[in-house]
Structures are given as structure tokens and as C-alpha cells.
Amino acid sequence: MASATPLSRIALTFYTLVALIAFAANSVFSRLALSNEQAVPLIDPSSFTAIRLASGALMLALLMVLTSAKKRSTQDLATENRATKHTLPTQAHGSYLAAALLFVYAIGFSYAYVLLDTATGALVLFAAVQISMMFISYLKGHRLNVLEIVGALVAFAGFGYLVWPSLSLGSETLSITGLVLMAISGCAWGGYTLLGKGTANPLFATGYNFIRTLPLVLLMLASVWLLSMLMPVDPMQSESAGLAFHLSTQGIVLAILSGALASGVGYALWYQALRGLSANHAAVLQLSVPVIAAVGGVIFVGEQISVHLIICTSIVLFGIALVILAKTKHKL
Template identity: 45%
Template sequence: MHKNPVKIIASTVFALFAFAANSVLCRLALGENAIDAASFTTIRLLSGITILFLLITLTRKADQQETKIKPKGSWLAAIMLFIYAVAFSFGYISLDTGTGALILFGAVQITMIISNVISGNKLHFSEWLGLALAFTGFVYLIIPSLTTPSLVGFVLMSISGVAWALYTLLGRKSKDALSDTAYNFLRTSPLILALLVFGLNNADISTMGVILAVLSGAIASGIGYYVWYIALAGLSVTQAAVVQLFVPIIAALGGVVFTSEVITLRLIESSGLVLGGILMVILGRYYFVQLALRKVSNKN
């Protein structure tokens, strides 16, 4: 049960930077018109399929029989993965890197919180307050002004976040993360083909665009998601949720460095509300669980 702390920390840091890198790479490709959104998504997913099955081949050559009985994902998870990837790409056409990441990961966390409520888990007052703060941050972000993201971009990235949250929830019972992830990617193939057909007339591909899409799919998505599962083996649910809140900040800084974007006051303020609200929800739940455990312990 003892986990290597260095391995867990290194895996966590790599995964967080990989998540942020997806935002930077996508914005860099689409913001510079190096590739169209449909082609970027297609190449990204195909690259993810390639690298994941390469990982399976390299890590399981000596375990062929066991591999045959491993779970292989689900169609519902694959559909959620595809919706996430498509909405992500088209959303970033009109969003800055940091803004897009904020909307995405804010939507992910809020969706998972609402899912818990629907499942019958009651929220404490502090958790409701945190949820209200997070929604206030979203509303403030889209109030009409010069620094507000487009409504279409906001909606698409929110859809992407909801889809990723559902994909995550579907994979919570996975007994073989690598196998499930690889086959979920593979199951997007028919949807990739449909996207390719519908987007063929508007295809606009450059060498740089292809390189950015491959890096996003193979490294930031394929390997990034796999390494994240390694990190989760040594992180509590609370720790895993909290550390992801750093992704929008990393992405925003990446946007400044690599795409010459400016961090606006509105983005900083809305980030504080959204991330602070979500942090309040997560830590509020953890605090009251620990408080309840102490009361039970004292009675005994």
C-alpha cells in the first residue's frame, strides 16, 4: 500500500502540465489559423489512439493472455470523450487560453458536484456557498465587455467540461485505466470519420498545425491521461480535485508565454471566484467529514 511519493508527485505535476498544454496547443494552432478545428480534433484523437496502443504493446508483451480478458472501455464513455474533444477545439476558436481552461475545468468540477447532489449526497452550507461563488464567477466572466469571451465559445467549452466530467465519472470503476482509455479512444473512430467527412470542405491544414495536433493528442492527451491515472493511485479524492484547480492558472501563464496573450483583470477576478468557490466546496466537504469522524471517535 506504500506509494513512492516522488513518483506520485512527478506524475501529478506532469499530468497537470499536460492538461494545461492541451489548452495552449489547441489555442496556438487555432488562434494562428495553422489548422481548422475539425482537422485538429481528428489528428488529436488519432494520435491518442496510436500512442495508447503503442503503450499497451510495450507494457504488456509478456502478458498477452491477461490482456485478452481486460475491460475495454464503453461506447458511452467514447461518445463523451468525442464530444469533449470536438467542443474543446471549436470552443478555442474564440477563447483565450486561460479563459478557455477556466471555463472547462470550472464546468468539470461543478458538474461533478451537481452529480453528487443528484446521487443523494447532501451539501453543507459552506459547500452551497462555494457553489454559488463559482457560478457567480462564471456569470461575471460573460457579462458584456471588451474582455468577455464569446457566448458561443463559452457554451462550447462548458459542454466540453460537462462531457469530460461525465467521461471521468464513467471511468471511476475502471480496473485497467490504460486498456479502458485506449479502447475508449479507439471507439471514437466512427465519429472521427463522420467529423472528417463533414469537415472536409473546410479543411485548412499546415505542417505546424499537424505538429501541434499530434503533440496535443499523443503527449498531452494520450500520455497525459495515462500518467494522471498513475498519480491518482497515490492521491486522495480531495487532493486530486484540488490540484486540478491549478490547471487554468498554468494554462493562462502558458498563453502569455507561447501565444502572447494578456492576463486581464476580469479573468483574474473571475478565476478567483470560480476557483475559490470550488476550493471551498472541496475543502468544506473534507472538513466536515473529518469533524464527524472526530465526534464519533470521541464518543467511543
Template identity: 45%
Template sequence: MSYIRSASLTSLAMLAFAGNSLLCRAALKDTAIDAASFTSIRLISGALILWLIVRSRQTSASGAGNWPSAFALFAYAGGFSLAYVSLPAGTGALLLFGAVQATMIGYAIRAGERLLKLQVLGLLLALAGLVGLLLPGLSAPPLTGSLLMIGAGVAWGIYSLRGKGSGDPTRVTAGNFLRTVPMAAVLSLLLWQNTQLDSAGVAYAIASGALASGIGYAIWYTALPLLQASHAATVQLSVPVIAAAGGVVLLGEPLTLRLLVASVAILGGIALVILEKPQPAQARSQ
């Protein structure tokens, strides 16, 4: 029974994460909404739904968030939206996921963890896949959008690292989302001349913030205690695949050979790195 519950919750969370890419790309491709307005509405909607979730639980768990983490969250959301002005859903999700994992793996190495030979091979394979995806050519994704999405992934990786051990994850995320609201307001004010809104774009942004982000994160944090650490890391490999499939089926995006090969290299390489957690250098020397 617990296996069914963990599998169901995990599947819903991965669908929600992939849904963020699909909703954002659909809004910026097929509606009139601008990227800054999408970001602001998404963050405000996410803050509201997470606040309601925390209030409904009425637990004594600790965690309130902080401004540096909120800024990293805002940088992720802003870069994410701006990147999806030009990137297909699957490509964007792949770049985002690769940058998140690379940031976290890089931090682990800097903190003293040592990779095994197979893990070094995986890291090189993932890097080669990223280079191959971005090389100039007819099917190469736009460079500006790619760099924005990589920056968004780095910001999300920093946000994830800062959130470790800082209290109840849902409460912390709610607090950080609330802190992004004034940042989103400033962004919208700075770019008010580019503001464009329509009902469909606003609906996509609300769905992205309230459902795919707010409720999606709450579901994920409920599922995490039921998963082993390695499983929690590897199951996220499914997100770019789901996003790419959704982009093809729902948004009519092409599935190129370059994206397929790069996906296998990047996701396969990261899987080699995270399937077996490396030991800290001090532990290995004892």
C-alpha cells in the same frame, strides 16, 4: 521517495493537461488547420499512443471502454477544439475546468450527497465568478466559444463519471479513444469543405493527442493511486492557472482583471466544495 515520485508525476500530468489548451489554441490561432481536422488528428494520435502503452504493459487488467463513454469523449474533444477558435487559452481552461467540476458536483448532489454550509458558499462563489466572467463587456470572452467550452466540460464530466470503477483507467481510455476514431472520420467528412491543413497545425494536433492527451492521461492514472482523493481533486485547480500563464508568456494573450477575479472566485469556490467531501444523506442520518 514515494512523495517525490507522486509530486513529479502529478506535476507532469498537470502540465500535460494545461498543454492541451495551449497546443489547441496555438494551432487554431497561428496555423491554418481547422478545428475538425485538429480534433480528428488529436483523437487518432491519442488512440495510437494509448494502444501502444497498453500493449507494452502486457498486464491482465480489465477494461475495454464502451460506445457511450466514447461519444462523451468525442463531444468533449470536438467542443474543446471549436471553442478554442475564439477563446484565449486561460479563459478556455477555466471554463472547461469549472464545467467539469460543476457537472461532477451536481451529480454527487443528485445522488444524495449533502453540502456543508461552507461548501454551499463555495458553490455560490464559483457560480458568481462564472456569471461575472461571461457578463457582456469589452473583456468578456466570445459567448459562442464560451458555451462550446462549457458543453465540452459537461461532456468530460460525464465521461469521468462513467469511467469510475470500470476497470484499468488507461485501458478503458485507450478503448474509448479507439472508438472515437470513426466518429472523428465522420466529422471530417461532414466538414470536408472547411478542411485546411499545414505542417505546423498537424504537428500541434499530434502533440496534443499523443503527448498531452495519451501520455498525459497515462501519467495521471499512474499518479492517482499515490494521491488522496481530496488532493487529486484540488491539484487540478492548477491547470487553468498554468494555461493562463502559458497563454500570456507563450501566446501573447492579455491577462485581464476580469479573468483574474473570475479565476479566484471560480477556483476558490470549487476548492471549498471539494476540499472536504460531503457525506451521503443516509450516512449523515445514522
């Protein structure tokens, strides 16, 4: 099979920058749609998740069709098919486990953003992804060196400082429920990322994984509908907003933007960028996502960035940067 054409520096920079902005945009879109600070949220978390995954699946399916059509026009199609005949079903087409983790990530993400602001949610999500991937690597036999241990401890200390005010008596500055949901979401995304590592065709793997989430989406919607019938709730109550359907035109548009553009196109561009990035460079670049999301929260959602959050973000990202640096040195 002919090797892929190397990316130019301009193309690599463009793909990377747009993809990172798309990742942060997911947090902004979700917070705009799901914020409980509005009289009535624009959309409920389950509907947002369903529309996001469905529109993402549709966009990725379109990209797969266009990619397949482009491949058919090349003269080495037969050679490529022979080279990938044995790897395509298990690698390029993803897996049901990966789809399940993708669904857990998406549903936890949506419900968490009912309770967390944009910057905090992005920080917790990103840190949980990195920490879970490091933990899974440890379970697989990767022994942590001193710098990795120090980095992990620093990151956990940053988390501790983040949640400490909320654990104090009488303090409700941060939702512990939201933190737990976003941490679960991040761990699921970390597992999903590791499952997709080294796939023969990441675009097709992601596309089929999105499509495989659709039965879970239908099951989720049926469960929410059943719960709303058995336990009628007031949609004005933020803690119960996820147990009743609520749709608005703005909410639907934001969910489509999150799914089709920030997730579908964003993931496709990120996979293009990964052709020219090492794993460590990719990890370092993702350190910018919580910062971009925080800026987006200030500009588009009107949120305030506290000194406490800035300090927490700096501590957590510094700890994760130490872990990434340790991995880089270990490979040299």
C-alpha cells in the same frame, strides 16, 4: 492478484507535476493551432480534433501493448486473469458512452479555442468539469451541505462576473459561443470522468475509449466535407473556419503533440499519480491547471492576462475549493 507497488514520494510528485502540465499544454497547443487572431489559422477545428484523437489512440495503443508485454513476463499472470475475468470487459475496456462523451469533449474543446484565449478556455473547462460532476452526484442522491452550496454559488458568481462584460450592450470582449462550447466540453469530460471512476485498468479503459472515437471522427470529417460542398465558405472568416478543411505542417504537429503527448502520455501519467492521491487531493491539485495554462498562454501565445480575468479566476477557483473542502470534511 498482487497489489500494485506503492509509489515513492518522488515518483508521485513527478507523475503529478508532468500530468498537470500536460493538461494545461492541451490548452496551449489548441490555442496556438486554432487562434482566429492569425490571418489564417494553422489548422481547422475538425482536422485538429481528428488528428488529436487518432494520435492519442495510437499512443495509448502502444502503451497498452507495452503494458501487456510487461504483464506477460510476470509469473502471476494466470492469477490476475482469473481475478479480472468478469470485470475486464465492462470496466477495463471502457464503454461506447464514455467514447461518445470523450468525442464531445474533444470537438467542443477545439471549436471553443477558435474563439477563446488560453486562460479563459482553461478556466471555463475546469469549472464546468467540477460543477457538472457535483450536479451529477446531487442527482444520484448526494445532498449538498451548506459549505458546498456556498462554494457552488461563489463559483457561479465568478462565471457571472466573467461573462457580464460580454452581455453588456455593444460589448464583444468574450465570445458567448465559445463559452457555451467550452462549457459543453467540460460537462462531457465530467461525465467521462465519472464513468471511468473505479475502473479496473484505467489505461486500457482510456485507450479503448480513444479507439472507439475513431468512427465518430470519420463521421465528423465526412459531415464537414459535405457541408463545405453544399455551403462553400471563406476560410479567412473565423466564424466559418470550422466548415472548411485547412491544414499546415505546424497545425498537424501541434495536433499530434496535443493528442499523443498531452492527452495520451498525460492521461497515462495522471492515472499513475492517482494511485497515490486521494480523490480530494486530485481535485485540489487540478485547481492549478487554469493557472498553468494562463502562464503558458502568456509565454507561448503572447496573450495578455487582464485584471478582470484574474479576479474571475480567483472567485471561481475559490468557490470550487470550498466545495472540495466540504467533501473532505464530510468524509472525516
